[in-house]
Amino acid sequence: MSTPEDTAAxxxxxxxxxxxxxxxxxxxxxxxxxxxxxxxxxxLSEYNDLQLASGSYYFVVLAGLTVLTGLSGQISxxxxxxxxxxxxxxxxxxxxxxxxxxxxxxxxxxxxxxxGTLVGAAATRLRGPYLAGATLAFAIGLPALAYKYxxxxxxxxxxxIEPPKVPSWLGASFPLERWEAWIxxxxxxxxxxxxxxxxxxxxxxxxxxxxxxxxxxSLCGLHVGRVQTLAFVVSAACAGxxxxxxxxxxxxxxxxxxxxxxxxxxxTAIVLGGLGSQLGAIWGAAVLVLxxxxxxxxxxxxxxxxxxxxxxxxxxYGLVLIIAMLVWPSGIQGGLRRIIGLxxxxxxxxxxxxxxSTSGSGGAST
Amino acid sequence: MTRFIDLTLxxxxxxxxxxAVALALVLIWRATRIVNFAQGGMLMITTFxxxxxxxxxxxxxxxxxxxxxxxxxxxxxxxxxxxxxxxGGPPLNAxxxxxxxxxxxxxxxxxxxxxxxxxFPPAFSIRGYEVxxxxxxxxxxDTFTVLVVFAVAGALAVLFRYTALGLKMRASAxxxxxxxxxxxxxxxxxTLGWALAALVGSLAGLLVAPSVFVGPNQFDPILIFGFTAxxxxxxxxxxxxxxxxxxxxxxxxxxxxxxxxxxxxxAALVVLIAVLMIRPGGLFSTSRERRV
Numbered sequence: 001m002s003t004p005e006d007t008a009a010x011x012x013x014x015x016x017x018x019x020x021x022x023x024x025x026x027x028x029x030x031x032x033x034x035x036x037x038x039x040x041x042x043x044l045s046e047y048n049d050l051q052l053a054s055g056s057y058y059f060v061v062l063a064g065l066t067v068l069t070g071l072s073g074q075i076s077x078x079x080x081x082x083x084x085x086x087x088x089x090x091x092x093x094x095x096x097x098x099x100x101x102x103x104x105x106x107x108x109x110x111x112x113x114x115x116g117t118l119v120g121a122a123a124t125r126l127r128g129p130y131l132a133g134a135t136l137a138f139a140i141g142l143p144a145l146a147y148k149y150x151x152x153x154x155x156x157x158x159x160x161i162e163p164p165k166v167p168s169w170l171g172a173s174f175p176l177e178r179w180e181a182w183i184x185x186x187x188x189x190x191x192x193x194x195x196x197x198x199x200x201x202x203x204x205x206x207x208x209x210x211x212x213x214x215x216x217x218s219l220c221g222l223h224v225g226r227v228q229t230l231a232f233v234v235s236a237a238c239a240g241x242x243x244x245x246x247x248x249x250x251x252x253x254x255x256x257x258x259x260x261x262x263x264x265x266x267x268t269a270i271v272l273g274g275l276g277s278q279l280g281a282i283w284g285a286a287v288l289v290l291x292x293x294x295x296x297x298x299x300x301x302x303x304x305x306x307x308x309x310x311x312x313x314x315x316x317y318g319l320v321l322i323i324a325m326l327v328w329p330s331g332i333q334g335g336l337r338r339i340i341g342l343x344x345x346x347x348x349x350x351x352x353x354x355x356x357s358t359s360g361s362g363g364a365s366t
Numbered sequence: 367m368t369r370f371i372d373l374t375l376x377x378x379x380x381x382x383x384x385x386a387v388a389l390a391l392v393l394i395w396r397a398t399r400i401v402n403f404a405q406g407g408m409l410m411i412t413t414f415x416x417x418x419x420x421x422x423x424x425x426x427x428x429x430x431x432x433x434x435x436x437x438x439x440x441x442x443x444x445x446x447x448x449x450x451x452x453x454g455g456p457p458l459n460a461x462x463x464x465x466x467x468x469x470x471x472x473x474x475x476x477x478x479x480x481x482x483x484x485x486f487p488p489a490f491s492i493r494g495y496e497v498x499x500x501x502x503x504x505x506x507x508d509t510f511t512v513l514v515v516f517a518v519a520g521a522l523a524v525l526f527r528y529t530a531l532g533l534k535m536r537a538s539a540x541x542x543x544x545x546x547x548x549x550x551x552x553x554x555x556x557t558l559g560w561a562l563a564a565l566v567g568s569l570a571g572l573l574v575a576p577s578v579f580v581g582p583n584q585f586d587p588i589l590i591f592g593f594t595a596x597x598x599x600x601x602x603x604x605x606x607x608x609x610x611x612x613x614x615x616x617x618x619x620x621x622x623x624x625x626x627x628x629x630x631x632x633a634a635l636v637v638l639i640a641v642l643m644i645r646p647g648g649l650f651s652t653s654r655e656r657r658v
Contacts, residue, residue: 030478064561069458079435122639122642122643125642125643125646126642126646127646128403128457129395129597129601130597130601130642130646130647130648132401132461133593133594133596133597134597134638134639135639135643136590136593136594137368137594137631137635137638137639138635140590140631140634140635141631141632141633141635141636142632142635143631144628144629144630144631144632145632147628148628148629148632152477162569260590264465267458267461267495268462268465271458271459271462272462275456275458279465292581307476307477307478308477308479309459309482310476310481311472311473311474311476311477311481312473312477314469314473314476315469315470315473315474315477316468317473318466318467318468318469318470318471318473319466319470320466320473321462321463321465321466321469322463322466322467322470325452325459325462325463325466326448326452326463329452329455329456329459330456348561
């Protein structure tokens with residue numbers, strides 16, 4: 001687990017004097033993220049802006065999932081379905097009821113949090129693979145509703161919504177993709193700020209306490225079930241926001257986008273990025289957005305038979321997962337931390353690494 | 367009434383396949399505490415091999431035997447080469463490695479055999495039995511499926527309960543250190559557990575292939591419902607896997623018959639949640655306190 005100082009310093013690239021108040025630090029981090037996203041979006045092409053937008057909504061979901069899995073030690077194979085709840089809420093409210101974007105996104109957060117409460121309350125009695133199984137059933141079961149109620153939810157085609165209107169003060173030539181990246185980017189800022197606060201708060205500590213030792217945590221007066229449900233609700237709210245942003249960016253909410261593959265790749269992304277830290281969630285989002293494109297490019301840069309070149313990107317993805325887990329058991333963030341530790345040869349660096357690896361192993365052993 | 371009987375029989379035969387996949391998952395869970403999501407890919411590969419052998423030699427049973435043998439080998443190789451490195455590490459890492467392997471195997475199958483599903487011959491006739499002038503939705507091949515799965519479940523029960531090898535395997539899974547002190551080659555037992563599991567999995571692939579066809583992604587639903595069945599029954603219990611599989615098969619068959627196929631996955635969710643709310647460790651969980 002990264003300490004506050006560490007995360008902040010790593011984010012700035014150097015060890016500044018860190019303000020002591022969590023609130024100030026979180027605000028600073030959010031502002032920093034905002035500046036980075038703003039500068040990045042200005043310099044990018046329209047296609048890359050779209051990638052930035054999708055990376056942003058993935059990050060929103062992954063930041064929540066990393067709280068659930070990394071911090072509170074629960075596993076979920078069902079966050080894709082929670083994203084679907086958020087996406088459909090936005091699509092229904094914006095498309096049919098003509099709500100403005102921000103209230104619709106807030107409604108998506110609330111609705112998904114309510115669904116997450118139900119799932120989370122059911123999940124508190126379940127451990128390890130049983131929780132995985134239940135959430136997996138949730139992930140494959142929920143999209144079926146879209147087919148069951150084609151009139152309201154649009155069946156297999158899903159619901160489409162109007163693209164968000166670019167405000168006129170940005171100028172007529174302001175690309176839609178950049179505006180979408182900004183919208184999703186604002187979601188990122190909100191989540192960075194809130195999650196950073198949460199992780200350092202008493203609530204965050206109670207999550208960790210429950211993850212590490214349920215009996216000790218309840219001896220300290222924590223209600224284990226309630227804490228675990230709360231973690232689920234928090235991560236569900238993030239998934240709802242992420243799903244809502246996805247609907248805005250893609251202008252579509254369709255069941256095909258929320259199948260089991262999505263839930264599995266979300267889980268994969270947080271483990272690959274590095275469990276339990278927001279930086280890990282950034283790496284995870286980057287992997288989700290960039291890896292398919294790179295794998296495609298590699299596959300088509302050779303002249304291969306159709307069968308091979310069509311399946312090569314998938315093979316590369318599978319190989320990357322396996323090799324990354326064998327080489328970097330604590331994810332990209334853990335690997336980087338180790339490299340930085342080696343370069344610095346500082347005793348604190350190695351101590352951080354130890355802490356990280358133990359928390360990583362505790363992350364899902366339930 | 368005929369419809370009800372048809373759906374029941376159909377539920378039992380599809381449930382038997384779920385039970386076989388669930389058995390494979392349970393075997394691996396017992397041996398190494400890993401949920402093997404790659405099982406779907408492993409049984410897909412062995413079924414493709416069977417398909418090739420059958421089409422080139424014309425003998426169904428030769429293909430059958432080759433598939434089982436290759437399952438045995440594949441399971442052992444996967445455990446020795448990949449899983450050995452993540453055993454005892456963070457459990458999620460093993461899950462991700464298994465998922466990566468699933469993706470890799472599906473991609474490899476697409477490269478070798480193409481992505482278009484192909485048909486697969488059944489072992490016996492698929493013409494339903496005729497009873498009193500009506501034809502049932504249950505054929506000799508379904509009888510074969512159900513009998514084989516029950517026979518395998520019985521054989522595994524005998525292996526674990528009454529043989530020295532089974533005792534060694536159980537000991538390695540439950541108390542590896544003690545087992546090692548007693549001279550059990552624990553690593554070998556793990557490999558054997560994976561090999562046996564892959565064997566049972568490849569059997570499931572052969573049994574279900576005639577109805578779902580053989581293709582890189584054709585077995586994904588079988589894996590998901592097999593996992594659901596294993597969780598239903600309790601991941602530690604082979605009889606639980608069989609009961610969970612049959613139960614799930616029946617429920618899904620009734621739902622798809624009476625309410626439509628689109629609700630099948632939702633029904634699986636409802637059944638699973640209902641069972642887990644009453645028994646969080648599955649139907650056949652022992653009353654042991656959960657480990658923290």
